[in-house]
Amino acid sequence: MKVDLVGVHCVKKKLAKGGVATYYYAWRGGPRMTSEFNSVEFVAEYVRLTRERPDAPFQGCMAQIIRDYLKSPAYTGLKASTREGYDFAIKAIETSFFAMTAKEISATGSRTLFMQWRDEIAQKHPRKADLYMSVLKRILWFGLDREMIERHPLERVEKVSDSSRRDVIWTDEDIQTFRYGKKDKDGKWEIKPAAEPLVRALMLAIWTGQRQGDLLKLTWKAYDGHSIYLRQSKTGAHVRMKVSEELKSYLDGVPRGNSVTILTNGQGQPWATGFKSSWRKAVEKAKIEGKTFHDLRGTFVTLAYRNGASIKEIAEVSGHSEKDAEGIIRKHYLVSSAAVESIENRQKRFTGETG
Structure with a gap:
């Protein structure tokens, strides 16, 4: 526009x-x-x-609807972590449609315009496209409720991405690139390593399988040098997990200073806001496409199985169902016939099958 x-x-x-x-x-x-x-x-x-500004431009346009939405309880009542994701989407929506008038938003044809915008984004980033559309729908519902527009053009919009990402994982190469970067044949950086606070988050995620929100709140008191104890906010389950040698070595080498939480920002303070944005930028710089922080949960499943944990043990720790955990392993850990046989033999023992 x-x-x-x-x-x-x-x-x-x-x-x-x-x-x-x-x-x-x-x-x-x-x-x-x-x-x-x-x-x-x-x-x-x-x-x-x-x-x-008191005389902010583009009154009666999308810009005004967004301005009023950001001042309303519909936005201010959201959790800080949720607002951070919304802000990312709102920036894109504002940039694309800030001058679109209320009449144009309400008119026939606006739905097609918005859907074309979403589909262009979805060609490379389907989940991002769904996030943008979800936030835009909320903003337009707000505008309709406040009688700023006469029609909501985005009712009954289906997602373009697969809602289930249980089988998406970070590869060993992704992890190595994020942690250590990549150099060309002349020894020059093609990709620089991610900042240490973000590498720490990566390590904690791939070796515990916990959700982002729980990891950001995890304190050093929860780590005794051998295991980590936490209560999962989503399931309410109390989980104690043994720490792998690699994670123990990494955590024991982290300067704690006066920090309370294990994960901190560059200033050594707990992440109040900014983690999602910093993580997204680091992933983009590492040229890792189509992978999110949440996908590290599936990565944990494969790493845990690779290190001898049973499917039941993995499910108890990560919060996946045993069926989902097995599905992830079948797709990504079938590097040899032995791995296939291992899963099938365990299943047979559980069901009592023979042969």
């Missing part, structure tokens, strides 16, 4: 070394904008900077 950005102020200045530089400001006397002019980032920066 090509739209003139109302109020953007342009200033040209002669440089001491010759030549002329052009600077853009969100409004006359306002903050200088740092993004490349007319880029997607420039639009996003403009929307963010003008959002809280």
Whole structure:
């Protein structure tokens, strides 16, 4: 959607070394904008900077609906971790549709426009497309409820991604690249290692199989040097898991300082917000596509089985059903006939089958 950005102020200045530089400001006397002019980032920066102005532009448009939504309990009442994911989606929605009027949103044809936008994103990132659409639907429900639009164009929209990702895992190569980076034949970095706080999160996830929220709250008191104890927020189950030698070696080498939680940000503080954004950027820099933090739970299943744990033991710790755990193993750990036979023999012993 090509739209003139109302109020953007342009200033040209002669440089001491010759030549002329052009600077853009969100409004006359306002903050200088740092993004490349007319880029997607420039639009996003403009929307963010003008959002809280008393005379904010694009009244009666998507920009106003979003401004009012962000001030409402529908948004402020969300958990901080949920808002973080929403903010990522809202930025994309604002950038694409900020100048779309209430009349245009309500009119026939808007649904097609929104669905085409989602489908373009879904070509590479189906789960991201579903997130964007989910948040957009909520914003439009808010607009309809506040009588800002006359029709909700996105009722009964189905997801484009498979809702089940139990069988998606990080490969050994993914893990190595994230932890250690990758160099070319001349020894130059193709991909730099992820920051240590994020590597720590990776290690904790692949060796415990726990959900992101539970890991971010996990304290050092829960780790006694041999096992980790926690109560899963989703299932309510109390879980004590033995720590692998690799995870023990890693955790024992982490400088604790005054930190209470095992996972901390770059400043050594618990992650209040920012983890999802930092993780996403690190995964993109590592050029790992189609994998999420949640997929590390499936990765744990394969690692645990590789290290001799039974399917029942894995399910008890991770919160998967035994059927789901076995499904993950069958798809990703069938590297030899011995692995197949191992699963089938265990199943036969459980059911009493022979032969």
